[in-house]
Amino acid sequence: MPDTKTNSAVTLSKVAIFSGLTESELGFLAQRTVPRHYTAGEMVFSEGEPCSGLYVVDSGHIRIFKSSASGREQVLSVDGPGSSVAELPVFDGGNYPASVAAVDDATLLFVSKQDFQALCLTHPQVALKVLRVVGARLRRLVGIIEELSFTTVRHRLASFLLRLAQKEGKRASGGTEITLPASNQELAAQIGTVRELVSRNLSRLQAEGLIQMEGRSVVIPNLKALEAELASAE
Amino acid sequence: MPDTKTNSAVTLSKVAIFSGLTESELGFLAQRTVPRHYTAGEMVFSEGEPCSGLYVVDSGHIRIFKSSASGREQVLSVDGPGSSVAELPVFDGGNYPASVAAVDDATLLFVSKQDFQALCLTHPQVALKVLRVVGARLRRLVGIIEELSFTTVRHRLASFLLRLAQKEGKRASGGTEITLPASNQELAAQIGTVRELVSRNLSRLQAEGLIQMEGRSVVIPNLKALEAELASAE
């Protein structure tokens, strides 16, 4: 199937860590790539498993998360097309430090450890690109630690809403409109708490007039007012 | 001063990310290296500052930490000789994501961004080594997130004591002996809480017979018993 090959190359060219490669190099890599399809919620791999290679998101979204013995989850990152996953364990030889699952239906391209390491040795710029991507990842993790360590659930929720508004907020009648994650359970996992506290805090923010909810859609009438909330208890 | 040059080269050869370089390459790098001395508690750099290069610990120890507006601190890592610091911001061009200070009197070697990037391009293995080191760092951060998100102060404290026992515990009369960080304040920053809770929880562990304290030295009579504590509330 020649289609797979060319499609993969197109996808790869859009991936941050592979930008800058020539067309023939991309083609070479694409040949060694294995596309895998996942249905919503399906696991890609679990923490602790030995790492056999890295993945590139072709379509759909994935979530990287840790789970606790008691069933709680903490989301570390949600990534869409063009993102690479598990670049790091490929290098340090250890197991996957966290689990990854598909959020919606998704297609990932698998690149084996060997192929990728070889590529990095022959193309030093790739390694530098990886380092850049990993830098961003590290910053995000430090940000999560900072929030978990210093702030309250309310604060994290407000901050989450603002991030969402900034990334995908639409101007709507009376404010900025955003769409919450599918469930409060999921939102809770993303800000490091439990379902009930998300529910309560959302209600409270609404009661205070800082947000207006209607199902999963939320309108923020005044971004500044919500931001002020962050400063208050830092 | 010829001493500086050769000493630096000796130090550099012991640094994980530079292992594998030839002697002449190390010498070359050592020439471009600037040794800086810091007294206990002195800041090396603060989060948010633009990143001008990376540091290698020659002697002494440094702590990497975030601080909150209200004055609390969260330690991300404490590193000794042979560790490199801030490898990552060198690559992604951003500012330092956290602050670094000397724990005790320490000497660090400074390597400028330019020199280091050039080195990575001419020596691809260096970039791979950096990736390996960064992998370890990332794992540690994920571990911190996991603990902050899922566990209690008591749990984190027990886990901290066990880590310490494993790393530097000495067999002593009646158990394994370890030495706590200089102050409860510092210990609190390392496990993500406040001074008072550390004090209380240590007292409680002692009351329960899980540890015996005498000043800053702690004897753990039964490692298994303390480990059991971890499983209880995961």
Place this chain on the structure above:
DNA sequence: TGAGGCCTGTGACAAAAGTCATCGGCAGGT
């Protein structure tokens, strides 16, 4: 030697986080 600084330990509280149980709504399947 005495004042100030920094540390620990602790009681009293206040606030936040989390647990448990319940109710009602809304699907999806049989």
Place this chain on the structure above:
DNA sequence: ACCTGCCGATGACTTTTGTCACAGGCCTCA
């Protein structure tokens, strides 16, 4: 149409965390 399962909201309660205040020890420096 009805059962079942998942989800959201919410009240009641417990546990954990964090804050404030204060007492006392130890050290240093003037």
